[in-house]
Amino acid sequence: MKLLLLTSLFLVASCLPDRTSLRFDDASPRLNTQTRETEIPDEVDFKVLSEEILVPKCISCHKGFTDETRILKHVKENDPEISPLFQSVKTGRMPKKAPPLESRELEIVRRYVESVRIERVVTYDELKEKILVPKCIECHKKSGEETNIMRWIDQENPSESKLIKATESGRMPKNNPKLSAYELNLIRNYLNNFRK
Ligand code: HEC
Ligand code: HEC
Incomplete structure (x- = not known):
């Protein structure tokens, strides 16, 4: 009886590492997909900005934001710090009457401001x-x-x-x-x- 108990304990114990590693294997693909989802491209174009931010969070009030030239009026010199588009969301002033954007969403707006081609004279x-x-x-x-x-x-x-x-x-x-x-x-x- 004692021997049986010991053997079964041993069996259970020897099974554990296997199960743990199984659980890890199982979890890692999901982890990967999550990282991929939160990855933001270095260069964010108007399509990505529209899909991720403007359509879900802004267009209900700013109908004109379907047109990139209207957005560009709020972008200054590719510089988020002086661009009303970024400042309005960074400060939480926009979206009006809604919770402020999350950090990932802010990052999308910031990268759009930095990467959209705005021509100006650089000496x-x-x-x-x-x-x-x-x-x-x-x-x-x-x-x-x-x-x-x-x-x-x-x-x-x-x-x-x-x-x-x-x-x-x-x-x-x-x-x-x-x-x-x-x-x-x-x-x-x-x-x-x-x-x-
Ligand atoms: C509930 C309506 C509403 C929503 C949603 C909204 N806005 Fe506005 N927005 C306004 C109004 C009204 C103004 C005019 C100025 C004011 O009242 O602050 C404005 C002004 C602005 C301005 C120019 C003035 C400033 O504050 O710099 C920018 C830029 C702007 N909004 C960006 C956005 C962005 C980006 C979003 C989405 C993330 C957004 N807004 C969502 C109502 C809204
Ligand atoms: C840590 C040292 C280092 C720094 C910092 C660096 N470079 Fe270079 N760069 C080199 C070396 C060494 C070469 C010679 C070619 C090579 O090793 O690739 C080179 C070559 C180049 C070339 C010519 C060859 C090519 O790849 O086309 C250009 C253009 C250049 N660098 C531009 C820049 C600019 C612009 C910056 C700053 C934004 C910069 N480098 C910063 C070390 C550096």
Whole structure:
């Protein structure tokens, strides 16, 4: 009897690890899908913004928000900090008469503001202050002067310049995180100065 009890205890115990690992196997695919669902693309376009935010949360009051040009009136220089579209939701002022957006939703709005193409004049000085000095000059010591970055600019075809190709691909800044959509747009606008 004692022996039987011991044996059965042993059996139960030896079964446990199996069951635990089964449970892990079972749970991991679900975990993966969840991560995928919450992943937000680096570049958020108007379609994603509409589906995830505007249609469910804004359009009941802002009928005009089906039109991207109406949204763009509330976006300034790809900069969320000065763009009413982002500020209105970040502060919780919008959506009016509804709970504030959750952090994932705020992130979608922020990335849209950063990645939508807004053309404006970006001078070399602004490029230097916002990108070259903080992100490049430690390795490219001479990039603090415009003449020295000319070899990265294709004057015939500015949008194909090494300056944007190397950063867009994430190859540069070497050994550092990829530039943000805001920073890449700043480079694209700087390169527009060379358009004929
Ligand atoms: C219940 C109605 C309602 C909903 C829902 C709503 N808004 Fe508004 N929104 C308004 C009204 C009314 C104004 C005019 C200014 C005011 O009263 O604050 C406004 C103004 C704005 C403005 C310009 C003024 C400012 O505050 O910067 C922005 C930008 C804006 N809304 C964005 C949004 C976004 C984005 C959503 C969805 C996440 C949204 N709104 C949802 C009613 C609404
Ligand atoms: C940690 C050092 C480092 C940093 C930071 C860095 N670079 Fe580079 N970069 C290099 C090296 C080294 C090369 C030589 C080619 C290589 O190794 O890929 C290079 C080459 C380049 C080239 C030409 C070759 C190519 O890949 O097209 C461009 C353009 C460039 N860098 C742009 C930038 C810009 C713009 C920044 C800042 C946003 C930056 N780099 C930051 C180290 C760096």
